[in-house]
Amino acid sequence: MNSASGMRQIVDHLVALGHRRLVYLNGPRTSWSNKERRRGLRLATQQHGVELIELGPFPAALRGRPSGVDWPWRPKPTAIIAYNDIMALGVLPGCVTEGSRCRRT
Numbered sequence: 001m002n003s004a005s006g007m008r009q010i011v012d013h014l015v016a017l018g019h020r021r022l023v024y025l026n027g028p029r030t031s032w033s034n035k036e037r038r039r040g041l042r043l044a045t046q047q048h049g050v051e052l053i054e055l056g057p058f059p060a061a062l063r064g065r066p067s068g069v070d071w072p073w074r075p076k077p078t079a080i081i082a083y084n085d086i087m088a089l090g091v092l093p094g095c096v097t098e099g100s101r102c103r104r105t
Contacts, residue, residue: 004040011044026056027083
């Protein structure tokens with residue numbers, strides 16, 4: 001698994017769609033895959049000259065909603081990238097309550 005390369009591809013795609021302010025919801029602090037994802041994100045956002053805002057770390061478990069994902073909208077991102085699908089599922093209800101125009105890409 002090449003997590004860093006995958007995140008670079010995600011940033012390339014988001015930038016091509018016009019996103020310029022990305023929020024990343026970090027996974028567990030000790031997770032190897034989270035470290036690699038952050039490395040890829042940081043390289044890609046620097047190369048593209050877009051802003052990366054990192055929040056967390058958060059546990060990669062869903063208990064109603066992952067801790068802290070009620071507030072990734074405060075920095076007014078154009079896109080939110082989650083550590084994994086479980087976190088992404090926790091963010092989606094907030095899209096409705098925030099009135100945001102969330103779109104999965």
